[in-house]
Amino acid sequence: MSGTVNVTVDGKQVAVPGGLNLIEAARYAGKSVPHYCYHPRLSVAGNCRICLVEIQGQGKLQIACNTRVTEGMSYFTDNERVRKAREGIMELLLINHPLDCPICDQAGECKLQEYAVEHGSGITRYAFEKVRKPKNVSWGDKVVFDSERCILCTRCVRFLDEVAGTPEVGLDMRGEKCTLVVKGDGKLTSPYQMNVIDLCPVGALTSRDFRFKSRVWFMHFTDTVCTSCARGCNVTVGSRGDRVLRMVPRANPDVNHNWMCDHGRLHYAFVNDETRLTVPRVAGKGAPYAAAIARAKAILEGARGQGILAVASPFMTNEELFAMKELLDRLGVEDRFFLKPMGEGDDLLVHPEKCPNARGAALLGFAEAAAEWPSKEYGALLHFAPHEGADLPEEALKRAKRRILFSLKEREADVCFPLTTWIEKDGTVVSAGDRLQRLTKGITFEPTLVTERTVLDRLHASLDASHRPPDTAAQALARLAAALPAFAGVTWTRIGPLGMKLEATGAPA
Amino acid sequence: MTYVLGKLLHIVIVAGAVLPGVGAVMVWAERRVSAFMQDRLGPNRVGPAGLLQPVADLLKFIFKEDVIPGHVNKTLYVLAPVMSLVPALVAFCVVPYARGMAIADVNVGILLVFAISSIAVYGISIGGWASNNKYSLLGGVRASAQMISYELALGLSVVPVFLIVGDLNMEAIVRWQKENGWLVFWLFPAWVIFLISSYAETNRLPFDLPEAETELVAGYHTEYSSMKFALFFLAEYIHMTTASALSVALFFGGYELPFVTLPQGVWGTVLSGLIFFAKMSFFLFLFIWVRWTLPRFRYDQLMKLGWKILLPASLAIIVLTAGGVALRETLK
Amino acid sequence: MKTRIVKRPQLSVGERIYFATVVKGLLLTIKHFFGVCRDLFDWKNKKTAITMQYPEERWDFKDNFRGAPALVMDQFGREKCVACQMCEFVCPPKAITIWPAEFATKDNNVEKFPDRFEIDMLRCIYCGFCEEACPEEAIFLVKEAELVHTDKKDFIHDKGKLYEMGGIREDRILKWQHK
């Protein structure tokens, strides 16, 4: 595993790190070797045989996934012999494969389809009745298994064993009867079980939640970050018609590898909730933004003498928090808090902080709310209600004469602005380990909705005509980076799709 | 008094009902006949055999929005269709369409027709000018040049008739033919010139250059719509009717039949009227028939035909006829 | 470049006098005129008239005629469409909208069906792509071509209407029979 070795891939010489297998080494030569059972984060099983390559000097074709590079090795990923072998493997895999593509959720992102087109011969010589195996088998309330579509690559088996630590699926029987079974009552228990759906190269494992909701080619994909806990797993959100339909993990070696937890994956219903607030409410009645902002301005100005309580939410992005900070600075507000929802964590991914940006709120000068609220009376409350977790206690709410709330659902307040969710705006959050990551806008829930940063900025501008708010999230971030040393040198592009560590905070990784 | 009232009633019936009625039927016939000649059926849905189609067309014309474009000379623009229609109606007044049934049985009958129908050209040229549109203007200019050119040939082609009959009165001409046979047998070339010129005078194909859709959009009535357009349209058909009626009266024995003596009294009048209309219908049909057979002339061809062929030819016929008549008189 | 000079054909005297040709033309048109007149009395064996009297007479569309798209059932009266949405995807003007659903019971191999299936005939361009794309042979362009409604809503053909137009076409695979 040390140093580099020189290999020749399809006649092209490349130097690759030692210890790589032939699939990974071929990437250095710009070649891709098809593979089903091999996964870079799982142990090698070597059972699908689609990765066969010809190594010079060896009579038989070898599987690329289970062979490591050696100095001076030369192999072919695309010569006549290899192509013929792949054709054979494809024909074999498809012998008993059902004609399910029209009803199979994997269609469109199915490796079997892709390789059949790319490497298959397009014909089958098998003219007999196909083997029938159990279909539409429920593996609990999250995963549905179809044995006919399974190519027995054992990725799912290995994942649950090696990554999730719950070895609950295994192979049963042999030959054409070979199928997968789940231990015990046949239901999966792992809180990471839905990763097998993404891992499965075919449509044998499908998501109960996403099942038949949309074909993948209709969907719009957005690379963003999961906000269900402070880990900030990188995800790709699939949406259609401005509604979120599914979330799948996006590989990020520094955060979540290729996985995410089931809770985060299924936690998006609040985005699509049609009863969400979409227009501001003033004294319980719908009002245009201009009117609501004017009313909020009047409240804040009227309460200046009596003190204002500001409670932010750790679901806000840094840019929103910064806009709030600017507004509070302008109003001279001292009491700035945020509420942090807490829960259980585990040692794989799940973080006990059940919000994406508690660290960011702290960095921006908001204090974590203590159990005891200051017993002061306030003229006004400016409060961003958290999406979930404990909200401000009633006693704290009562302390303020007038209330300006930002909330997902309608709440009793003098002015209630609608919140937008994480997939409706651009911004940054500080995830666990002081990692700055980007959120990307994927849907427009309702064209009338205005994001919180804009509301705060417009409110600010109404109080102070000299306030020139930034336009885009990138501009807001630049302003924030210029103002706070913890964010020094940060730019939107520098963060990149995979995020970056905030070195200046000095936190351990 | 009764005479005046009777005449008025006569005028109202002829100008208000018979001629527009003939025009309406002609619209229908034009479409049906042209369809038949092109192996189609034409309008056959509104009323029996589509006969009520003109009514539908009329309703459409009436209910269409009456657009007066902003750039036109409004007074003349509105006046033009009327100026085109009225002479067409008036010219018919001297035609004896049944025995003793001309509205005005004047001695200079045929001259009156020519005098009045040449006013009609004003309707067209003014319409073209008032529209303030290059296509309309060209159409109007073409119309006036064409009318002036062919009026000569038209007028000269009937002079032999007068030479032979020795009278300008239409009734007298009809009577002469009853006694001596149809004039067309005597003056066939003159009739041909008369026919050709009348096609040019009525702006019908192959001489419809003032409209010439393929060149001038719609010529002088490009800017006209709704009822105003309908008036132009009607004027053209009434002109055709008058031209056909003249053809019948001057060359084809008028309301009389050869070898048959019509009874006296009311029945005779009715019968003579029917005969006249039957003969006229043939000429109207001929108008349509020719239109759907012949292509349009080029303008230079039109002018050449008028000035270089028809005019000399009709002059020659006059001279020959005059000689003949002189001979006849000397021999007598 | 080689130029070729084309001489204007010289007209003979007869042609220039023009009368003979006029008469010839008149005879031709009148021949057609009387031909159609004759046809009017014996419309069944018409010889000259070529038009079709539309509402009474209609085209006998050929089998590959591309009329309105419709859904078909198999010989057992079962829905063939499995809501794969290929047609929805391929449809150029986006006339098709499908709401897929899962069968409540697991008594067959199909799993999926269109809960709602709508074709907006005001958008459809009768291209036949849907028929071509359908992997289940469930949608066909039938001979229905005269869609006249007074309400725009009626142009949105729902599942009931689509099956009514489509009728039955034999299926060879019968996927739903396998349990």
Ligand code: SF4
């Ligand atoms: S697993 Fe792939 S090939 Fe098999 S039915 Fe599904 S989409 Fe088609």
Ligand code: SF4
């Ligand atoms: S279910 Fe999918 S991942 Fe599991 S063995 Fe079968 S094909 Fe592989």
Ligand code: SF4
């Ligand atoms: S025929 Fe073409 S336009 Fe019409 S529904 Fe089918 S695919 Fe769409």
Ligand code: SF4
């Ligand atoms: S392509 Fe065929 S099976 Fe698929 S949704 Fe359309 S009609 Fe149904």
Ligand code: FES
């Ligand atoms: S990827 Fe190598 S055998 Fe499956």
